[in-house]
Amino acid sequence: MQNITYETIEQLMEKAYGAVGKKIGDLDKSNRIQNHKNKGNLGQIIEEGYFGYDVNNKQEADFPNLGVELKVTPYKWVNNNKKVSAKERLVLTDINYEKDYNIHFTESHCYQKIEKILMMFYEHEKDKYKYDYIISKVFLYQFSQLSKEDQLIILNDYETIISKIKSGNAHLISESDTFYLGACPKGANSEYKVPQPFNSIKAMKRAFCLKNSYMTQLLRNQIFNKNQNRESFIKDISILYHNTFKDIIENTFSHYEGLTLNQIDNSVGFNVNRNSKNYLRVYISKMMNISVDANKLDEFEKADIVVKTIRINKKGIIRESMSFPAFKTKELIDEDWETSTLRNLFLSKKFLFCIFDEIDDTCKQYKFRKVMLWNMPEKDLESHVFNAWRKTQDILTNGLHLEIKKQKTGKTIVTNNLPKKGDNLILHVRPHTQKSVYKLLNNETIGDGNIERDGDLLPDGIIITKQCFFMNNDYILKIINE
Template sequence: MKYETIDELMDKAYQAEGKTFGELDNTGRIKKIKSKGTLGHIIEESFFGYSVNSIAEPDFVELGVELKVTPIKKNKNGTLSSKERLVLNIIDYMKEFELTFETSSFYTKANKMLIMLYQYEKEQSLGDYRILKVFLNEFSEEDLAVIQRDWEIIVTKIKNGEAHLISEADTMYLSACTKGANKDSVRKQPFSPLKAKQRAFALKASYMTGIIRKQLTPDHLESLSTHQELKEKTLEQILQERFKPHYGKRIDQLCREVGIPYNSRNKSMVPHIMTKLLGVKKNNLSDIEEFAKANITFKTVSLEPNGSLREHMSFKNIDFKTFLHEDWEESELYELFAGQKFLFLVFRYTEEHQPKVKRIPYFEGIKLWNMPQKTIEEELYGLWNEIGDVLRYGVKLTIIGSKTYNNLPGPKFNNLCHVRPKAKDSKDKVKLPDGQYITKQCYWLDKQYVLSILDK
């Protein structure tokens, strides 16, 4: 069926709101499918009445509108977020570099999207999933400026013969995610004899969460920058400009300037200060629209007077329940670094460390960073693989005096990343796959590797 106008198409689409896939299905397909990936096919065939296809053009060609059916989930704190990235089209490395952004396969496909949101429930049958919201998405000028720069970053890597080094964390909103049956799904690239993983353009889950919250909840995120700023500068340049006047100031001085009580034990103090320095009303960096959409999280780095670090950098605790059941590219560790950017907030002490003596650091600078794909596929994969081997054979726990040691990969493993405890105390333990209990373990980046990031 053809739709003459976008209004006519949307009038039809709105009729799906509040209905389940079982109610929308008139072909009986819902009883046969086992994957949520084919839920979109029910909407295409049963509801809109056109055949499933994989053409490069938008689904409703005459209107230039692409149809996307995508899940959302309710978080433990009651907020809603996108369950996954929104995958668009496979990237043809041999052709994409010849196009402009306006003629690119991404923009042609996704300039206008009819998005249908349904709520994912783990224990619910596919036929009971319900369409919550239908809307026509057209990118704002601010978002489009960022997305165009993302596309240019991806295409520049193709032109440089580095399609095999593309990483999702290279970009802010638009990513190039791996798309294939397995790691052997590769394609030719034009300027290198090396084959690159098959990838597709996708809107990051974090970006989709920002879109979803604007549609479904009244608490909008606060934007940091204007369209003109995002067109002329990168986000890191904008951040540097906002923060630079405050470099060299002690953190208690910054507290006084922004009207926040200084309390070294208050973990929310630093992000609260930073949002005030950026000139936004929100109290957390994660509430800034550009940070939320680009999946940027912050990490505080405290340098010693000589520029060294006393400690390695911790991330999240290992989930031993799921570790051995995850494939590498769907693993918790891969997602932690492949799909996320980090804003390092760098502070420096002027006094040498002394036990039990409080020191107040100075704000020295920032660094926006993501782990290179080559590092992810080599050293980070090596850590994940080693952890898996140790867990499969059984962790060896050795008690020496009052301390318990294990054979998980430690600080000397590969000079990049390792595993070590991060717990409230020695009684704060988790169960291993072999039934033993171990003090909670965490992923850490080696302090020398962190320093090398800051040096660059």
């Protein structure tokens, strides 16, 4: 095939917009979707069938004379189809441990791939065949047109990844080490390892990527224009020239370490209403000098940072384990570990633990200890977390054992054999709802919950109360005290 040359970006974009509304199958001139060896790479289908370019493995940009990379990527609708979300991270290029450590960001292959990206979006629909996906949005992503804040955070992310390679710790890199630009696993599975230059321990093969959360905010803010005027945490961009985003977060809270809530009231010039259920989250916002909940900050949403308040009582114990979203049994059963919801959650998320020590909970008196920006170590993820996930999947696949007990009070309770807190160092499984509901095969209903709201259907037809993974409170305490 003789490649078509696009002389200007305007000419390329005009061609790209012409694909909007077209089915990918109609653009597949070489029947790549049916080619099992090719696996139907949608980017290659568009590049070859629509733009008229031969598919190759060269490291240069897909449109080399314009320096533009082509990426075809899916989105989905969440929250009852009210919010758009990226379905996956946007993989840019493989990390070369042997070479990349010695290359500045603007000279790197990563920068060549991120400098200009022609993004073509399609909506992923669960039961729709690839052939019928429709190109619905086109966007030219240009690094030079990003806010200076985003540019500096991405630069810092790149340097964080490179510094781990230089220190001989490529095997300890995690996607959740960074904020917008990630180092995602690359390869058939997590056991695929390659050499690194400054350590004999082999490291997981990885690629630079724009993280799922970053892509989600790009979709909401610039593609669909649904998320305008998000409040920013960083008010003075110049501090990013000399501090990492992590430094800025920690320095913001350091002024309040050791202060009681009364002292924080005086310091911020505002008396927080402690009768509110989430009053400690209000204190977090006041310490950060923001007007919204910290989880709604522009930078935190892009970086997938989740703020968690941690209360430690007088005995040095965290009262509650940390819950995660409820899972659907049928979906968990069908998952592979490598692409599972739970694994991807811990691979990408950072948690900002805001830690308060009890003085007297009866009158809501606490002392602020510190914040801690934490992500799950991959050695824990691939061992204890995997074991809890696998055991849960096995039990749900092979038959959940329910035991119905009548208490002295006359109340009927239902227990099961899913992983308990004592079974695993990190995670356990229990109900995620305030009200329980069970519907057995004989149509007997137990509990005062609502089946549609609180129930989850098992493969055998039984409905149980929705379940979720909880992170053990003693594991969290160990993290904080290390």
